[in-house]
Amino acid sequence: MPRYARYVENGIVHTGVVRHGRVHDIPRDLDILTLLQAPEHERTDILINTGRQQRKPIEDTRLLAPVEPRALRDFVTFEAHIAGMKKGEPGDGSVPEQWYEAPRFLFANPWSVVGTGADIPMPPFTQRLDFELEVAAIVKHTVRDLAIEDAAEHIAGYCIWNDWSARDVQGEEMRVGLGPSKGKDFANTLGPWITTPEELREYRDGDRYDLPMTVSINGEVVGSDNLKNMSWSFEEMLVHASRDAFVGAGDVLGSGTASTGALSESWSRTGQLTPPPLQVGDVVKMEVEGLGEITNRIVETTSPAHTVPRARRTYGPDRL
Amino acid sequence: MPRYARYVENGIVHTGVVRHGRVHDIPRDLDILTLLQAPEHERTDILINTGRQQRKPIEDTRLLAPVEPRALRDFVTFEAHIAGMKKGEPGDGSVPEQWYEAPRFLFANPWSVVGTGADIPMPPFTQRLDFELEVAAIVKHTVRDLAIEDAAEHIAGYCIWNDWSARDVQGEEMRVGLGPSKGKDFANTLGPWITTPEELREYRDGDRYDLPMTVSINGEVVGSDNLKNMSWSFEEMLVHASRDAFVGAGDVLGSGTASTGALSESWSRTGQLTPPPLQVGDVVKMEVEGLGEITNRIVETTSPAHTVPRARRTYGPDRL
Numbered sequence: 001m002p003r004y005a006r007y008v009e010n011g012i013v014h015t016g017v018v019r020h021g022r023v024h025d026i027p028r029d030l031d032i033l034t035l036l037q038a039p040e041h042e043r044t045d046i047l048i049n050t051g052r053q054q055r056k057p058i059e060d061t062r063l064l065a066p067v068e069p070r071a072l073r074d075f076v077t078f079e080a081h082i083a084g085m086k087k088g089e090p091g092d093g094s095v096p097e098q099w100y101e102a103p104r105f106l107f108a109n110p111w112s113v114v115g116t117g118a119d120i121p122m123p124p125f126t127q128r129l130d131f132e133l134e135v136a137a138i139v140k141h142t143v144r145d146l147a148i149e150d151a152a153e154h155i156a157g158y159c160i161w162n163d164w165s166a167r168d169v170q171g172e173e174m175r176v177g178l179g180p181s182k183g184k185d186f187a188n189t190l191g192p193w194i195t196t197p198e199e200l201r202e203y204r205d206g207d208r209y210d211l212p213m214t215v216s217i218n219g220e221v222v223g224s225d226n227l228k229n230m231s232w233s234f235e236e237m238l239v240h241a242s243r244d245a246f247v248g249a250g251d252v253l254g255s256g257t258a259s260t261g262a263l264s265e266s267w268s269r270t271g272q273l274t275p276p277p278l279q280v281g282d283v284v285k286m287e288v289e290g291l292g293e294i295t296n297r298i299v300e301t302t303s304p305a306h307t308v309p310r311a312r313r314t315y316g317p318d319r320l
Numbered sequence: 321m322p323r324y325a326r327y328v329e330n331g332i333v334h335t336g337v338v339r340h341g342r343v344h345d346i347p348r349d350l351d352i353l354t355l356l357q358a359p360e361h362e363r364t365d366i367l368i369n370t371g372r373q374q375r376k377p378i379e380d381t382r383l384l385a386p387v388e389p390r391a392l393r394d395f396v397t398f399e400a401h402i403a404g405m406k407k408g409e410p411g412d413g414s415v416p417e418q419w420y421e422a423p424r425f426l427f428a429n430p431w432s433v434v435g436t437g438a439d440i441p442m443p444p445f446t447q448r449l450d451f452e453l454e455v456a457a458i459v460k461h462t463v464r465d466l467a468i469e470d471a472a473e474h475i476a477g478y479c480i481w482n483d484w485s486a487r488d489v490q491g492e493e494m495r496v497g498l499g500p501s502k503g504k505d506f507a508n509t510l511g512p513w514i515t516t517p518e519e520l521r522e523y524r525d526g527d528r529y530d531l532p533m534t535v536s537i538n539g540e541v542v543g544s545d546n547l548k549n550m551s552w553s554f555e556e557m558l559v560h561a562s563r564d565a566f567v568g569a570g571d572v573l574g575s576g577t578a579s580t581g582a583l584s585e586s587w588s589r590t591g592q593l594t595p596p597p598l599q600v601g602d603v604v605k606m607e608v609e610g611l612g613e614i615t616n617r618i619v620e621t622t623s624p625a626h627t628v629p630r631a632r633r634t635y636g637p638d639r640l
Contacts, residue, residue: 107427179499
């Protein structure tokens, strides 16, 4: 039954168990990753004991991102999303054959992780602020060269991921060929808590999860999909990421954007900026059955928006 | 005068000062980042005290990577390198205009950092193993929205970075549009130690460093450039990275590959696989004046090379 959260009270970070709409405190010296790694019987003992600890309604709690990963790998596993995006990118509008061969990913900024309820300052350099509706798996132990039959036991649980994106900046950056940088490094919402695989057993469908997902702006649903439409399972993603490389305990693996789970997919399909880019005051809510919901509001930025000069030319016929 | 290193002795990680070809031990409870952040007078006291500590010749020391960054941002600041690479990529062979506008970067795998002397297993999935000759800056404090006039004081020092790359895999991945993943996540050598900005004062030329760089395979020099050919300074890169986003203490900012600092630049310019891709047994050495040298040998892999199936199709005319 366990769902685990991190929250702040009186300036102190607590680990808690979420149960029946309440958060039950766990003794402070147990960080959430240690808890997730503990053997089943120890976790059960802890759960029984938390019944006697301080508890409060979730709505009165200031939740944090449930983990502070060292590495976030964001995959691209929803075929319909990439098919939609490619219609608006340079090229012939089709999904590249290379997408089908293996689950591709990129690393995200680990310092930009925030929780549900956090305000997201409007980045000063964008007129195309967007979200991405994703589900994240949290890795239980540091692994390398994992076999598929061993992969499930190394996934600690799941949460929702909103990979906030500045589409105009991202588009410019991707023209250089090495992927986005400032277009995606300012905010990543993870939350509301970690739901363990045991908790999701009823939703399991083969090696996928049958979990409806929606995203709404100011209460109006603008996108929906189902997690079972991933073209690879989380276990396969972990196997691929760990091939000849370390994946660390607490690392996050993102599903990639669900279809219609980003405004830019509509922009790309239709050539119209409809729905419009996010504005200050907009509230973005994402819900995934079994995992809960995360909500963030866009607020005015306080960033001074320092810029740097263009490249100094260092190359010419005289050099090479 | 300080250069700081991490090394292993009897299974314990030590922080040391490098001086006159020897490593002087520093008390164990001072990790290298704390040391780099300490005020000048405290560091001087420590340096004086280390004269009385255990010391040994560098060649008898097992050096580690000098930092364990949470995030590595690898930039692309050498114009001649990107000009050479673009000749072999899809497109018209010219440097994209977007490259000149701002210093673009991507995040690398923080778990793959190793030191000089470490063996690099040949990745089981490549026939095009290559290196990248770079210099890395280590960030002193966690910053956000840094102004250019404040940037220099937040750089703790510099080291050499070899960003090992599997060019065949990287090429496939980049066709999807989001940059490389498995083509670059298996190994990053940082080392041999951190050289502080004070130590490099004599090489300073405006806001660049005049530091000759070379890379050799089995003793033969195959590439050389100078760090002053960066199209942006490290201070500018830090300002750009910190714009509306956190850059963490201990994070690494890479210069990107120097011109002729990767075999693939030759392959791309000439259309020939000359020099040939790295093979088991090859020794790659990188030297940068003022920073020292790093050396790694390619060894047989022990990776079982688990693969995952191709994408399961989930999208068709019936879905959207």
